[in-house]
Amino acid sequence: MSTDSRRSPDALRRGALVLSIAYLVALALIAFWPTPVDRGAHRPITTVLTHLHAHGVPTWFNYGLVEFTANIALFVPVGLLGVVLLGSARWWMAVLVGFAASSVIELGQLIFLPSRYATIMDVIANTSGALLGALLALVLLAAIGSRSPALARA
Known part of the structure; x- marks a missing residue:
């Protein structure tokens, strides 16, 4: 086994750590x-949506969606980077981290930021994103692992 193939999982984790911090x-x-x-994007988005609705896009495709x-x-990056950092066997922890982070964010907005809107729908959406990212990471790691003996063992 070459030195490069043994370093691949470590390099992937280091890169994921740097990306996670950013x-x-x-x-x-x-x-x-x-x-x-x-706030600054609300008007342009609603203008585009109005145009789309006038051209046949269903009205359920709205600002809320x-x-x-x-x-x-x-x-999505929470799940993706979480799986890379925690390992594919603990993919569920990345989803749990997404749920916890979203809950803390929404609670912080509710308590400290009166101009912001804390909603349970944001927690659901954010947790869904973390789940989607975790699943994507599992698929990508499986694909990479099937080509790299060192990543398959990581």
């Missing part, structure tokens, strides 16, 4: 910004 800083800024981060989907996407 992601957590960005997430904290988004989550605890004093005003809603989509866009926001819910954005919350899912925001937490």
Whole structure:
């Protein structure tokens, strides 16, 4: 076995750790910004949605759905990076971390940020994003692992 193939899992984890730190800083800024981060985007998004509705897109495709989907996407990295850092056998812990982080964020917004809106739907969307990210990581690690003996053992 070459030295490079033995280092691959370590390099992957180091990279995931660096990305996790950058992601957590960005997430904290988004989550605890004093005003809603989509405030400046609300009008352009509703304008686009109005145009889409006028051209046949169903009205259930609305701002609430866009926001819910954005919350899912925001937490996909929690699951993805969590599985890489914790290992595929503990994939469920990445989802639990996503749920806990989302709950803390929403509670913090409720208590400390009167301009923000804390909702259970955000916790559901964020946890779903963490689950989606964890599942994606499992698939990617399985695909990579089938090609790399060192990653298959990691």
